[in-house]
Every structure is written in structure tokens, then in C-alpha cells.
Amino acid sequence: MSDPVLPKPLRVAGIVFGWLLGALLVAAIGATAWVGVRGLEAYGHLRDAEATARETVTKISDPAQASGLIDRLAADTSAARALTSDPVWAVAERMPWIGPQLHAVSTVAAAADNVAGSALKPLAGVAASFSIDSFRPTGGKIDTAMFAEIAEPARLGADGVAAASASVSALDGDLLLGPVREAVSDVADMLETSAKATDALARASALLPSMLGADGARDYLVVFQNNAEWRSLGGIVGAMAVIHTDAGTMSMTAQGSSGDFRKYDEPVVTLDPEITRIFEKRPAQWIQNVTQVPDFSITGELAREMWKRETGVEVDGVLALDPVALSYLLKATGPVTLPTGDLLTSDNAVQLLLNDVYERYEKPADQDAFFAAAAAAVFDTLATGSANPTALVTALGRAGDERRLLMWSATPEDQAVIAETTLAGGLPVTDHETARFGVFLNDGTGSKMDYYVTADTTVGWDACTVDARDRTADPVTLTLTLTNTAPADAATSLPEYITGGGSFGVPAGVARTVAYLYLPEGYTLIQASRTDAGGFGGGFHRGLQVLTFSTDLEPGASATATITVQPPEPGAATVTADVTPTVDADVPTRIGAECAAAYDTP
Known part of the structure; x- marks a missing residue:
């Protein structure tokens, strides 16, 4: 069959249409090449930026070191943004499959460009005058003006990074190819x-000036938790001291011990009925028990009021740390010589303060005097600027991350800065990404038998899919195994002050532990069991279901509690548990797991 003969106007139209189709095809090929070439160039800049960003994150606590890296980061991210924001790229984003x-x-x-340019660039402007050495006292004084200068740029930077993190996290993974999805996930993790x-x-630069007395003198009660006798947040409150700050100067103005109360x-403070149903009234009646409720904002109010009742002094805030945190600080200060002649080091601090002291001194008053001398010696070393500032920041950061350093302020503005950080010592909060348990242990x-008790905690799934x-909609399980590692003859070989000597109805050598297990909010308990055949009590605390149990362990004995919960709907594929800090620095205070199963990739 011969080709049909079309009228001239239609032939012209056909030629034009064919030309347009050809032109569009060429344009599409050209656009694809254009997008491809620019995409490859952008990829190179983003990879360079990623490497620089990871290095920047490690230096961000010292802006002076980070400023040069920020400039390099900004150059790469600006180039990558320009390459991926032209009209051709914008049109290509609307295409099916490749568009997402x-x-x-x-x-x-x-x-990335918003982070480097709008968020981190402001920090570079003030970085030249800021150094990690700013944390070192000079002539007994810390210059608070430097922290005030960096506060606003630091907050702008933090807000910008948070916004960038949110934009990447909002990308729909369902529409992305496996390699792209993995890359986006990596970037999201880095931005987080x-x-x-x-x-x-930002929080540190906003908080430190006021805490150091830039706006007027402050007094802080520092309580030392004794992990050899567990309480939910670490241990009983034993020794304590008041630190006075004024215009950047620090001095220790008073010391005390639990024996003074x-x-x-x-x-002393009215507790919510749901708290007293679980913990009774003891946290508000004994200074030793103020850390029993696993919320340091409650501890702060209780300790402040008790100190006021005994001394007449109303402090501006309360801090807590334990001997393990002290051992971290000693890595920054170096060994400290005590009035007794003992050399307190990062290696021996925990054993000396939580065990040896009870074998050396029988009288609690002598033990308290030893603790007071140790606290004063370490404080003097810190206050005189003898500590290595970089090591000091590292030590404080580690202690804070492990919830061995806690803080509460009676000033609402300061407390707002502390809130939602590990320093706040708050209850575990479950969110879209992570289901959180709490494992809080009490003697x-x-x-002081908890020096010999170990707590092994695990969380995870028997099987899971995401x-x-x-x-994931699969049940998640928490296990807690407690073991008394004391010697078999602990009843006679250990000092009575360590074993208790049966004073509270527990035979010498036996360790009694009371556990409070906080379940993730919204999750339903489907199974709870114990290897020692005991049961559970419990209640609710701020919407969280709490299971409680008590177990007595002879030397060498163990007991395991197993808890399984079900998410209300497909829930977080990451689960964690905050655990009471113990005497062992190698035992994590937060453990976690991720659902290992992965969805199919196209």
C-alpha cells in the first residue's frame, strides 16, 4: 500500500509535529545528559562535603578548630546545590520513577548547603576568639563573656541543622531506589x-554564663551518688558540697553528708499520688532516697528543700555525679593527692571510694571525712585550672551521656535549657523512631552489696520485619539478669558495713535488689516472667506502665526477669533501655537494638 497523500496543511503540521517530537526527544536526551553530568558533579561535591562534615562534627565542640572545616564544607555544598537546582533539574524531578x-x-x-551556609557559618564568625581553653580558669576565674558571645550564633546554627535534618528525614523512602534510600538514610543519620x-x-553556651554567676551569684548543691548502694538514678546520696559561683569565680563554701540529715x-515536697503508689513516701523523707524516683527534676526539688531545712540556705540548683564520673574527671586533672596520703587516680577512684574505704574505716563519720577530703581535693584541682581543658570537656561529655552527671536548676530559664538532654535525668520517652524502656535498680x-551485683540488660526481637x-509490628522483649558476684563467704569475709549485717532483715552476704521497669509509652504488656518464680507489682508514672519486683540473691546466685510488649500499631524499629549506672564503667547505661530485617529493595 502506498503512503497516503495528506493535504498540504496537514503535511506541514505533521512535519512540524514530527520535528517537535524529535526536538523533544533530543531535549530529553540532552536534559538527561545535562542532569546526569550535573548529578555526577553534585555527587562529587556532596561526597567531599560528607567527609568534611564528619570531621566537623568531631570538632564542633571547639568552634576555633571547626571554622576552617566549615568554610570548606560550605564551598562544596553551595556547588552541589547550584548543580541540582536549575530549571532542567526541577522539570526532571516531576518525571515518574527517576523524579523522586x-x-x-x-x-x-x-x-547540606543550609547547614554549611546558614547554620554553621555564623559560628565561624566568632570562632577565632573562642577556644577550648576558655573552659580553663585563669586566676581562679572563667571568662563568661566568651560563652555569651557565641550563644546566639550557636543557637542559630543548631536551629538550622535541626531544620535540615527534618527536611531529609521527611523524604518518602517508599519512592526511592535501594542505593538512593541507603544514601539518604546515611545523610539523615549524619544530620541527626x-x-x-x-x-x-548552643545549650552549653546559653547555660554556662548564668551558672557561673555572670548575672549574679549562684549556689549549687552537688550531691555524690554512691553506686555501691543502688538508687534508680545511680546510688544513695552520701557526701555533698555547695559550690558558690560569682562572675566566673568558683568556691566550695560548705560540705555535708547524709548523716547530717x-x-x-x-x-518535704508533696509527691504525685502515682509516685507514692510506686515508691511510697520515702524519696521525700530521706536524703538517701531522693534519687529513687528516676526523674532528676524531682530529686533536685527534694534535695534543695532538705538542704534548706537543715542549713537555712536555699540553693539555686542541684547537680549529681558518681565516683565513675569522678574517675573520668581525674583523667583530665591527673592524679590528686589526698590529705590521707592516698593518690586518687582515674584507675583507683571507684574501688577506693566505693569499697576500700569501708574496709579501712568502720565508723561512718570517718568514711564521710574521707569522701569530703577527696571531693575538696578534686574541686581545688579543677578550680585552679590544672585540668587539661580538652580532656575535661570529654570527661564531662561522657559522664553526661552516661547519666552519671545530672543537673537541675530552680531558675526556669536555665531548666528549660537543661530539659530534654541527658543531664536532665528524665524518664524514658518513646517517639516515632525509638521505643524506650527504663531499667531502674534500687538496693x-x-x-553496700551492690558493689558486687551485676546487671545484664538486653532488648530486642526474637524475629522481626519492618x-x-x-x-515493625512485632513484639519486643527486655531481659534483666541480676547476679551476686560476692565471695561465697561474704557474710564473714566482708565488713558488716558492706553486708549490712542483717540489720534490715536481709541475711549478711545476700543482696536484695528492688527493680522498677518502665515500659515504652503506648506499648501493651503481653508477657512477664521471672526465673526465681516471683511476681510483679507496679503502677503508672506519667503515662508509662511500671513493673516492680524484688529479689534476694545469695553469693553466686542469679535471677532473670523477662518482659515482652506489643506496639499499639507498627512501631519504632529501634528499641533502647536506660539502665541505672553501676560501679562498672564498661557496662552501658543505655543499650539498644534495631530490627535487623530489611524491606525488599526495587
Whole structure:
């Protein structure tokens, strides 16, 4: 059949249409090449930026070191953003299949550029005058003006990084190819880490001037937790001291011990009924028990009121640390010589302060005097600026991350800065990404036997699958195994002050532990069991279900509690548990697991 003969206008139209189709095809090929070439160039800049960003994160706590890296980062991210934001790229983002991939690339490029340019650049402007040495006292004084100068740029930077992190996290993983999805996930993780680092710097620069007395003198009660006798947040409150700050100067103005406090007939602060149903009134009646409720904002109020009742002094805030945190600080100060002639080091601090002292001194008053001397010696070393500032910041950061350093302020503005950080010592909060348990341990022996008790905690799934949104509907299980590692003859070989000598109805050598297990909010308990055949009590605390149990362990004995919960709907594919800090620095105070199963990739 011969080709049909079309009228001239239609032939012309056909030629034009064919030309247009050809032109569009050429344009499409050209656009693809254009996008491809620019995409490869952008990829190179983003990879360079990623490497620089990871290095920047490690230096962000010292802006002077980070400023040069920020300039280099900004150059790469600006180039990547320009390459992925032209009109051709924007049109390509609307195409099926490939469009979401390109949109993800441009979103990552824009987020990275916002971080480097709008968020971190302000920090570079003040970095030249700021150094990690700013933490070192000079002539007994810390210059608070430097922290005030960096506060606003640090907050702008933190807000910018948080916004960038949110934009990348909002990308729909369902639409992305496996390699792109993995890359986006890596960037999201990096931005989340960056957000935490910049937020920590912003909070520190906002908080330190006021805490150091820049706006007027402050007094802080520092309580030392004794992990050899567990309480939910670490240990009983034993020794304590008041630190006075004024215009950057620090001095220790008072010391005390739990022996200076009486039992109060009525709670010094009214506790919520749901708290007293779980913990009774003891946290508000004994100074030793103020850390029993796993919320340091409650501890702070209780300790402040008790100190006021005994001394007449109303402090501006309360801090807590334990001997393990002290051992971290000693890495920054170096060994400290005590009045007794002992050399207190990072290696021997825990054993000396939590065990040896009870074998050396039988009288509690002598033990308290030893603790007071150790605290004063370490404080003097810190206050005179003898500590290595970089090591000091590292030590404080580690202690804070492990919840061995806690802080509460009676000033609402300061407390708002502390809140939602590990320093606040708050209850575990479950969110979209992570289901959080709390494992809080308390001594029931009335002794120092917890120096010998280990707590092994695990969380995870027997089997799990996740969907494309990283959600899982499978039950998650928590196990807690407690073991008494004391010698078999502990009843006779250990001092009575360590074993308790049966004073509270527990035979010498036996360790009694009372555990409070906080379940993730919204999760349903489907199974709870114990190897020692005991049961559970419990209640609710701020919407969290709490299971309680008590177990008595002879030397060498163990007991395990197993708890399984079900998410209300497909829930977080990451689970963690905050655990009471113990005497062992190698035992994590937060453990976690991720659902290992992965959804199919196209």
C-alpha cells in the first residue's frame, strides 16, 4: 500500500509535529545528559562535603578548630546545590520513577548547603576568639563573656541543622531506589548527629554564663551518688558540697553528708499520688532516697528543700555525679593527692571510694571525712585550672551521656535549657523512631552489696520485619539478669558495713535488689516472667506502665526477669533501655537494638 497523500496543511503540521517530537526527544536526551553530568558533579561535591562534615562534627565542640572545616564544607555544598537546582533539574524531578530520586538528591544538597551556609557559618564568625581553653580558669576565674558571645550564633546554627535534618528525614523512602534510600538514610543519620552536637554547644553556651554567676551569684548543691548502694538514678546520696559561683569565680563554701540529715515525718515536697503508689513516701523523707524516683527534676526539688531545712540556705540548683564520673574527671586533672596520703587516680577512684574505704574505716563519720577530703581535693584541682581543658570537656561529655552527671536548676530559664538532654535525668520517652524502656535498680539490703551485683540488660526481637517506613509490628522483649558476684563467704569475709549485717532483715552476704521497669509509652504488656518464680507489682508514672519486683540473691546466685510488649500499631524499629549506672564503667547505661530485617529493595 502506498503512503497516503495528506493535504498540504496537514503535511506541514505533521512535519512540524514530527520535528517537535524529535526536538523533544533530543531535549530529553540532552536534559538527561545535562542532569546526569550535573548529578555526577553534585555527587562529587556532596561526597567531599560528607567527609568534611564528619570531621566537623568531631570538632564542633571547639568552634576555633571547626571554622576552617566549615568554610570548606560550605564551598562544596553551595556547588552541589547550584548543580541540582536549575530549571532542567526541577522539570526532571516531576518525571515518574527517576523524579523522586532527583528530588532526594536536590533535597540533600539543599539541606547540606543550609547547614554549611546558614547554620554553621555564623559560628565561624566568632570562632577565632573562642577556644577550648576558655573552659580553663585563669586566676581562679572563667571568662563568661566568651560563652555569651557565641550563644546566639550557636543557637542559630543548631536551629538550622535541626531544620535540615527534618527536611531529609521527611523524604518518602517508599519512592526511592535501594542505593538512593541507603544514601539518604546515611545523610539523615549524619544530620541527626550534627543536630545533637550543635544543640549541645548552643545549650552549653546559653547555660554556662548564668551558672557561673555572670548575672549574679549562684549556689549549687552537688550531691555524690554512691553506686555501691543502688538508687534508680545511680546510688544513695552520701557526701555533698555547695559550690558558690560569682562572675566566673568558683568556691566550695560548705560540705555535708547524709548523716547530717534526719528522717522527715512528712514529705518535704508533696509527691504525685502515682509516685507514692510506686515508691511510697520515702524519696521525700530521706536524703538517701531522693534519687529513687528516676526523674532528676524531682530529686533536685527534694534535695534543695532538705538542704534548706537543715542549713537555712536555699540553693539555686542541684547537680549529681558518681565516683565513675569522678574517675573520668581525674583523667583530665591527673592524679590528686589526698590529705590521707592516698593518690586518687582515674584507675583507683571507684574501688577506693566505693569499697576500700569501708574496709579501712568502720565508723561512718570517718568514711564521710574521707569522701569530703577527696571531693575538696578534686574541686581545688579543677578550680585552679590544672585540668587539661580538652580532656575535661570529654570527661564531662561522657559522664553526661552516661547519666552519671545530672543537673537541675530552680531558675526556669536555665531548666528549660537543661530539659530534654541527658543531664536532665528524665524518664524514658518513646517517639516515632525509638521505643524506650527504663531499667531502674534500687538496693533493698541497706548496705553496700551492690558493689558486687551485676546487671545484664538486653532488648530486642526474637524475629522481626519492618516495612518501607522502618516500622515493625512485632513484639519486643527486655531481659534483666541480676547476679551476686560476692565471695561465697561474704557474710564473714566482708565488713558488716558492706553486708549490712542483717540489720534490715536481709541475711549478711545476700543482696536484695528492688527493680522498677518502665515500659515504652503506648506499648501493651503481653508477657512477664521471672526465673526465681516471683511476681510483679507496679503502677503508672506519667503515662508509662511500671513493673516492680524484688529479689534476694545469695553469693553466686542469679535471677532473670523477662518482659515482652506489643506496639499499639507498627512501631519504632529501634528499641533502647536506660539502665541505672553501676560501679562498672564498661557496662552501658543505655543499650539498644534495631530490627535487623530489611524491606525488599526495587
